[in-house]
Amino acid sequence: MTEEQPAKPIVIGVTGGTASGKTTVSRAIFDHFADNSILLLEQDAYYNDQTEMTMAQRRAVNYDHPLAFDTPRLIADLEKLLHYQAIEKPVYDYKLFNRSTETILQQPKEVIIVEGVLILDDPRLRDLMDIKVFVDTDDDVRVIRRIERDIKDRGRTLESVITQYLTTVKPMYHQFVEPTKRYADLIVPEGGANQVAVDLLITKVNSILVQRGK
Numbered sequence: 001m002t003e004e005q006p007a008k009p010i011v012i013g014v015t016g017g018t019a020s021g022k023t024t025v026s027r028a029i030f031d032h033f034a035d036n037s038i039l040l041l042e043q044d045a046y047y048n049d050q051t052e053m054t055m056a057q058r059r060a061v062n063y064d065h066p067l068a069f070d071t072p073r074l075i076a077d078l079e080k081l082l083h084y085q086a087i088e089k090p091v092y093d094y095k096l097f098n099r100s101t102e103t104i105l106q107q108p109k110e111v112i113i114v115e116g117v118l119i120l121d122d123p124r125l126r127d128l129m130d131i132k133v134f135v136d137t138d139d140d141v142r143v144i145r146r147i148e149r150d151i152k153d154r155g156r157t158l159e160s161v162i163t164q165y166l167t168t169v170k171p172m173y174h175q176f177v178e179p180t181k182r183y184a185d186l187i188v189p190e191g192g193a194n195q196v197a198v199d200l201l202i203t204k205v206n207s208i209l210v211q212r213g214k
């Protein structure tokens with residue numbers, strides 16, 4: 001007779017290059033379950049605390065390198081959630097290039113979506129993911145989306161987006177992000193526009209919740 005495995009939340013990792021549609025896909029799933037039965041964790045909330053740095057120093061950081069993230073804190077928070085404990089989720093401010101001082105109390109849920117550019121690069125993080133998704137969107141489309149988004153939402157200039165893209169975002173994508181595609185269970189072309197993939201993920205999440213009586 002096999003011993004029954006203790007229940008733990010299911011973790012879905014959603015990764016892909018910048019502006020590939022990770023947030024759009026994750027939000028589409030999250031918003032479908034309007035009763036707040038699943039949880040969304042953004043890796044960007046776990047960028048290093050840069051409170052002690054000047055703005056010039058913050059602007060010079062390579063935000064696409066694994067060392068830019070406070071991965072131990074993300075792992076610790078995920079471990080807590082996996083043990084059904086609440087966390088204080090950090091909040092990120094792109095305009096300040098830093099975490100804000102506020103945090104959000106987040107109760108554990110049966111399904112956790114973790115979304116970010118580098119969630120499959122670190123084996124410690126990767127091992128916590130039950131379902132791994134790579135959102136795959138052509139580079140030219142991503143660059144255009146990133147320019148529009150960063151100017152509109154993240155307080156950036158066209159020049160700064162282009163410089164950052166060419167000096168760090170693009171090379172780091174090829175060095176650290178794109179290679180993690182090999183770990184994906186599911187590759188989603190075109191991100192949020194891929195309604196078939198979004199529906200399949202929603203169906204999967206729903207079946208997990210029903211199975212667990214949620």
Ligand SMILES: Nc1ncnc2c1ncn2[C@@H]1O[C@H](COP(=O)(O)OP(=O)(O)O)[C@@H](O)[C@H]1O
Binds near residue numbers: 023193
């Ligand atoms: N299918 C799409 N068509 C047009 N714009 C999109 C599409 N998917 C995402 N976007 C836009 O592109 C930008 C990046 O999308 P987002 O989902 O935030 O990507 P990521 O989380 O991978 O950076 C956002 O401004 C978003 O509104």
Ligand SMILES: Nc1ccn([C@@H]2O[C@H](COP(=O)(O)O)[C@@H](O)[C@H]2O)c(=O)n1
Binds near residue numbers: 019022094097169
């Ligand atoms: N202060 C910061 C922090 C991050 N970035 C960029 O954000 C990208 C990751 O977020 P996505 O929503 O695009 O996946 C990443 O490529 C960083 O370059 C930033 O520009 N400034």
